Amino acid sequence: MNQAPRRQPKHRDAQRGRQDKPAAERTAPLLDRSVKRRNGERPDERVPVVLESKASDGYALIDSGDGEKLERYGPYRIVRPDAQALWPRTLPAKDWQGADAIFTGDTDEDGMGRWRFPKTPLGETWPMRLMDVDFHGRFTAFRHVGVFPEQMAHWDWMQAQIRAAKRPLKVLNLFGYTGVASLIAAAAGAEVTHVDASKKAIGWARENQALAKLDSAPIRWICDDAMKFIAREEKRGNTYDIILTDPPKFGRGPSGEIWQLFDHLPLMLDICRDILSPDARGLVLTAYSIRASFFSIHELMRETMRGAGGVVESGELILRESEGGRALSTSLFSRWVPA
Numbered sequence: 269m270n271q272a273p274r275r276q277p278k279h280r281d282a283q284r285g286r287q288d289k290p291a292a293e294r295t296a297p298l299l300d301r302s303v304k305r306r307n308g309e310r311p312d313e314r315v316p317v318v319l320e321s322k323a324s325d326g327y328a329l330i331d332s333g334d335g336e337k338l339e340r341y342g343p344y345r346i347v348r349p350d351a352q353a354l355w356p357r358t359l360p361a362k363d364w365q366g367a368d369a370i371f372t373g374d375t376d377e378d379g380m381g382r383w384r385f386p387k388t389p390l391g392e393t394w395p396m397r398l399m400d401v402d403f404h405g406r407f408t409a410f411r412h413v414g415v416f417p418e419q420m421a422h423w424d425w426m427q428a429q430i431r432a433a434k435r436p437l438k439v440l441n442l443f444g445y446t447g448v449a450s451l452i453a454a455a456a457g458a459e460v461t462h463v464d465a466s467k468k469a470i471g472w473a474r475e476n477q478a479l480a481k482l483d484s485a486p487i488r489w490i491c492d493d494a495m496k497f498i499a500r501e502e503k504r505g506n507t508y509d510i511i512l513t514d515p516p517k518f519g520r521g522p523s524g525e526i527w528q529l530f531d532h533l534p535l536m537l538d539i540c541r542d543i544l545s546p547d548a549r550g551l552v553l554t555a556y557s558i559r560a561s562f563f564s565i566h567e568l569m570r571e572t573m574r575g576a577g578g579v580v581e582s583g584e585l586i587l588r589e590s591e592g593g594r595a596l597s598t599s600l601f602s603r604w605v606p607a
């Protein structure tokens with residue numbers, strides 16, 4: 269079974285060590301640039317915003333409860349742990365037991381575990397289609413299935429921006445994983461730059477490009493450390509109209525560069541702001557499995573975007589059960605958009 273790139277080993281020592289040093293020192297060795305002091309008014313704010321991704325032919329959150337969720341990914345019903353599902357299940361046990369794949373293991377999102385196929389052994393991948401783009405669902409270690417459907421709320425927004433623009437928008441997808449967002453952007457007419465540290469994830473993304481029949485679409489697949497890449501783009505004077513960034517809590521670049529969300533996010537957003545084009549349509553940040561309120565990324569985004577006008581809207585990405593109608597929170601987000 270393949271290693272899911274989202275999950276990286278925990279580095280408690282690194283986390284402990286970082287609290288001893290001020291932020292400027294912690295980020296200094298990373299790049300020859302620190303967070304700029306911005307002037308001007310903070311953008312307007314819209315909080316809290318709850319973005320909900322609707323069920324479709326390709327995906328539905330069917331039910332959740334007792335620390336697990338039951339979802340439909342294309343042809344398969346899949347059960348995975350979800351610590352946030354504190355409530356009882358709506359559907360009877362037989363519906364859950366009838367699932368095609370069940371992930372058992374540590375309830376911690378970083379935890380190891382394994383896939384069990386109660387009916388018939390399944391291959392590693394299967395055909396999926398979301399927002400008219402074909403790609404592979406994929407049973408990976410660490411419970412992930414090659415796509416995060418709650419992101420569709422962002423992808424809908426992005427698709428609308430790209431379609432409404434009277435020129436091909438330039439989209440940068442940082443920590444782009446299996447490339448579904450990049451493919452949806454390209455299918456809508458954008459010129460896409462996709463960055464991920466994992467060679468394996470880039471390979472999966474290229475496979476998905478072929479499945480989506482977007483081989484000739486203008487997508488640059490870049491295997492690099494996200495911070496290093498944007499720092500280079502800033503020096504080169506390259507800019508983007510839309511930047512999506514979905515950093516993990518902890519990650520590593522291809523040469524072992526360490527990514528720690530709480531240490532590096534301010535500098536990352538700061539550089540992202542400087543590589544937004546003069547007519548940019550948005551900067552979108554999502555954060556999973558961090559112990560923080562959406563206000564922490566909201567206020568960071570507003571400080572980062574001081575003097576840029578527009579509005580920062582922040583809150584949670586949720587999935588709504590098709591059976592019980594309850595909302596399952598998946599992640600925090602903050603996005604800046606021009607007025």
Ligand SMILES: C[S@@+](CC[C@H](N)C(=O)[O-])C[C@H]1O[C@@H](n2cnc3c(N)ncnc32)[C@H](O)[C@@H]1O
Nearest residue numbers: 273443445464465466493494514519520521527
């Ligand atoms: C959170 S997932 C992205 C999910 C994706 N945006 C989606 O919605 O499908 C995290 C990705 O970050 C990548 N990553 C981790 N550390 C990185 C780094 N330092 N630079 C670039 N990518 C990194 C991992 O390889 C993984 O693919």
